[in-house]
Amino acid sequence: MKVLWPIAYITLKEGIRNRAIYGISLFAFLLLGLNMLIANLAPRDVGKVAVDIALSTISFSGLLIVLFVAINLMAKDLDKKTIHMVLSKPISRSEYIWGKFFGIALILVLTVIFISIFAALSLYILKAGYESFFLRFSWPLVFLAIFFIVMSLILLSALSLLFASFSSTSFITLVLTILTYLVGRSLSDIKALIETASIAGATVSPITAKVVEVAYYIFPNFAFFDIKMNAAHGLSVPIATVFWTVLYCLIYGTLALTAASLVFRRKEFP
Amino acid sequence: MTAILTSGISKTFKGDLHARPVKALEGLDFEITQGEVFGFLGPNGAGKSTAIKILLNLIYPDSGSAYILGSDVNDKNIRKHVGYLPENPYFYDYLTAEELLWFAGSVSGMEKNKIRASSDELLAKVNIEQARTRQIRTYSKGMVQRVGLAMALIHDPQVIILDEPMSGLDPIGRKMVGDLILELKSKGKTVFFSSHILTDIERFCDRAGIIVNGKLRLAGHLDKLLENNATLEEVFLREVERAGSGGDA
Numbered sequence: 001m002k003v004l005w006p007i008a009y010i011t012l013k014e015g016i017r018n019r020a021i022y023g024i025s026l027f028a029f030l031l032l033g034l035n036m037l038i039a040n041l042a043p044r045d046v047g048k049v050a051v052d053i054a055l056s057t058i059s060f061s062g063l064l065i066v067l068f069v070a071i072n073l074m075a076k077d078l079d080k081k082t083i084h085m086v087l088s089k090p091i092s093r094s095e096y097i098w099g100k101f102f103g104i105a106l107i108l109v110l111t112v113i114f115i116s117i118f119a120a121l122s123l124y125i126l127k128a129g130y131e132s133f134f135l136r137f138s139w140p141l142v143f144l145a146i147f148f149i150v151m152s153l154i155l156l157s158a159l160s161l162l163f164a165s166f167s168s169t170s171f172i173t174l175v176l177t178i179l180t181y182l183v184g185r186s187l188s189d190i191k192a193l194i195e196t197a198s199i200a201g202a203t204v205s206p207i208t209a210k211v212v213e214v215a216y217y218i219f220p221n222f223a224f225f226d227i228k229m230n231a232a233h234g235l236s237v238p239i240a241t242v243f244w245t246v247l248y249c250l251i252y253g254t255l256a257l258t259a260a261s262l263v264f265r266r267k268e269f270p
Numbered sequence: 271m272t273a274i275l276t277s278g279i280s281k282t283f284k285g286d287l288h289a290r291p292v293k294a295l296e297g298l299d300f301e302i303t304q305g306e307v308f309g310f311l312g313p314n315g316a317g318k319s320t321a322i323k324i325l326l327n328l329i330y331p332d333s334g335s336a337y338i339l340g341s342d343v344n345d346k347n348i349r350k351h352v353g354y355l356p357e358n359p360y361f362y363d364y365l366t367a368e369e370l371l372w373f374a375g376s377v378s379g380m381e382k383n384k385i386r387a388s389s390d391e392l393l394a395k396v397n398i399e400q401a402r403t404r405q406i407r408t409y410s411k412g413m414v415q416r417v418g419l420a421m422a423l424i425h426d427p428q429v430i431i432l433d434e435p436m437s438g439l440d441p442i443g444r445k446m447v448g449d450l451i452l453e454l455k456s457k458g459k460t461v462f463f464s465s466h467i468l469t470d471i472e473r474f475c476d477r478a479g480i481i482v483n484g485k486l487r488l489a490g491h492l493d494k495l496l497e498n499n500a501t502l503e504e505v506f507l508r509e510v511e512r513a514g515s516g517g518d519a
Binding site for chain 1: 360
């Protein structure tokens with residue numbers, strides 16, 4: 001297990017020096033700058049709009065980092081055969097997967113902290129200018145929402161490692177990761193829609209209902225991690241929700257990485 | 271004592287749906303004793319790199335087994351005693367030579383100060399000292415090859431496996447690698463290297479093996495292989511020709 005840190009550290013260094021990260025951070029700053037302008041244009045609920053834009057910027061930037069930096073970090077190892085050098089050292093396949101994951105998680109935590117500092121600054125300035133619209137504003141809720149965003153990004157990275165472990169190209173990994181994210185974001189809504197369809201007088205075939213139900217339990221539910229609405233409206237989040245969400249992330253992430261390790265153990269690197 | 275042993279290794283790459291399976295190795299048996307420099311000679315696609323990758327557990331044989339210093343190559347701990355330079359190595363673009371050596375040393379269980387001392391020594395030896403803090407993406411192909419060599423040697427391994435170590439090097443680089451092989455030999459290390467270059471095999475090896483179409487055609491001490499005043503080129507071409515006409519190994 002001593003080898004996890006060196007793998008995580010070089011993954012972090014390689015990722016953090018990648019120019020894509022600077023581009024994504026710059027894009028985030030521009031959005032946060034726009035936050036000031038857009039919030040100014042909102043006739044009311046400036047506070048809610050500002051919090052929503054700030055958190056969405058963090059979430060979207062993090063998603064771009066997973067898709068264009070994190071996936072590349074493992075895909076490049078396989079495409080360019082850097083993995084030959086890594087696995088020729090006393091490193092097991094599982095250690096490689098876990099080390100890579102910790103490195104990617106560190107990149108996400110650091111970049112989200114960096115972007116969050118500017119997001120908080122934009123909120124601070126707007127709050128100072130429009131105090132009356134920020135009556136229900138809560139910093140702890142904003143930080144909790146950021147923590148939830150980080151968890152969802154880390155979970156998505158774990159899944160991208162699972163996809164990379166069996167995909168033959170980085171493009172397939174990218175497509176599978178995007179699809180999983182989109183499905184995971186909307187499954188709760190679709191399930192709710194099906195369950196309430198009869199109220200609206202619509203009928204849903206039992207097969208469709210079953211498929212959605214099975215998918216609901218297989219795919220990660222990224223809607224669990226979205227508490228932007230709570231943060232924007234100043235609605236508290238029960239401690240039990242926080243506990244179960246953290247547990248869900250830990251269990252799902254561990255399962256994804258264990259599966260990735262098992263697949264990777266059988267993989268050959270000609 | 272035996273440093274490397276392979277016993278009846280066979281490997282077929284299945285390919286995709288429409289491609290025919292490719293037999294890369296067929297019953298490969300060889301043994302290299304400790305302190306020996308062994309040259310693995312063969313034409314392109316003969317199975318040299320496949321054999322090396324099996325020794326490093328990067329690919330798995332369909333049948334047969336391979337051992338390094340008496341341990342099965344599946345045991346990751348044995349790789350603490352193995353140094354490997356891949357053919358056309360590619361390392362992390364945004365890391366420096368110093369960071370790569372730190373990584374190679376750390377995962378091999380070396381102490382921090384030991385890594386620093388060995389890095390200084392090796393970077394000077396492979397002539398990368400001036401560029402040690404530059405990112406790899408700014409290096410030439412030859413420089414990357416030399417960093418790869420330093421990474422293979424940082425933990426002072428007993429067995430060194432080099433896949434085409436001279437490829438991509440200029441004459442100065444080739445001399446440097448040659449000197450390093452001779453130095454490793456004088457220290458009693460086992461060096462197993464594959465090459466196309468016959469003169470390199472003649473200069474550095476105690477023993478050599480010729481592999482054609484996945485089968486080891488010939489292996490032995492150089493003076494034995496070159497008896498009757500034959501040159502290595504003649505022996506090599508004869509074996510390739512015999513393999514082509516279906517002659518016995």
